[in-house]
Amino acid sequence: MPSGSLEDLPQLNADVPWDEFNPADYISHNYRTVHPVDAEIIAIVRDHFSDHFRRFPGRPVRGIDVGAGANLYPALAMLPWCEEITLLDRSKRNVGYLRDQLDSYDAHWDAFWYELRKNGRYVAYSCDPRERFRQIVRVEQGDLFDMAEREGRWTLGTMFFVAESLSTSEIEFRQAVECFFHYLEPGAPFAAAFMEESVGYEVGGRYFPACKVRRDQIHSTLKSHTRELRTIPVGEQDQDKVRDGYTSMIVAYGFRRT
């Protein structure tokens, strides 16, 4: 039995034992192979980024993945466009996992790179992604709520399954979204993913809290920070849901409002 229960979960982000998040268990449940829903997400995100950078080539790009956890595919999606990528996470164990991946990331991530290469702009990228990942990615342990002095520092951003999956508080959900956009330069392209109506999730025998947000709440929360916002449900055809306790996944993309 997992320890803890949904009823006795800590409510706020600061009360959650993030250092007990088990990256190996999280990966074996979510990212050992490419699930169809992740292939859908990857297709949307890679096409958004490649469309943008086709129109605006040659600018130095600084990317950030907020709440990166044990997921490398948002960083891989940003890789061809970036001169540096920051992976930010609060959990010591997730940060340890990410640091261990820097030198030569694990072979199962190659299948995610293969999905990205279904877009010709990623095929045209001539670098070895593993080598490039080692060169430009830096991992930072930190609290996303706590970086006010770095407004507009990044020019490309991702935040996958974080804002709604860090506490039960809708206020913290909205604050996390606000912080994410705060770090991005006006006009910066972004992609984010959310669980709709999530009741929390289990990793390695421990429950972690989530905030139940509907698609219209996600859309309206992001709207005031963005332009050309799209929010798209994904994974609706899946018979077996990859992750438990949610109704669907939502991918959001667009640009930070100028």
Ligand SMILES: C[S@@+](CC[C@H](N)C(=O)[O-])C[C@H]1O[C@@H](n2cnc3c(N)ncnc32)[C@H](O)[C@@H]1O
């Ligand atoms: C559900 S996991 C999502 C991980 C990953 N982005 C993915 O796509 O699977 C939520 C992540 O948010 C991180 N997190 C929670 N609160 C945070 C905070 N205040 N600042 C930064 N990261 C945080 C957790 O450590 C965890 O890695």
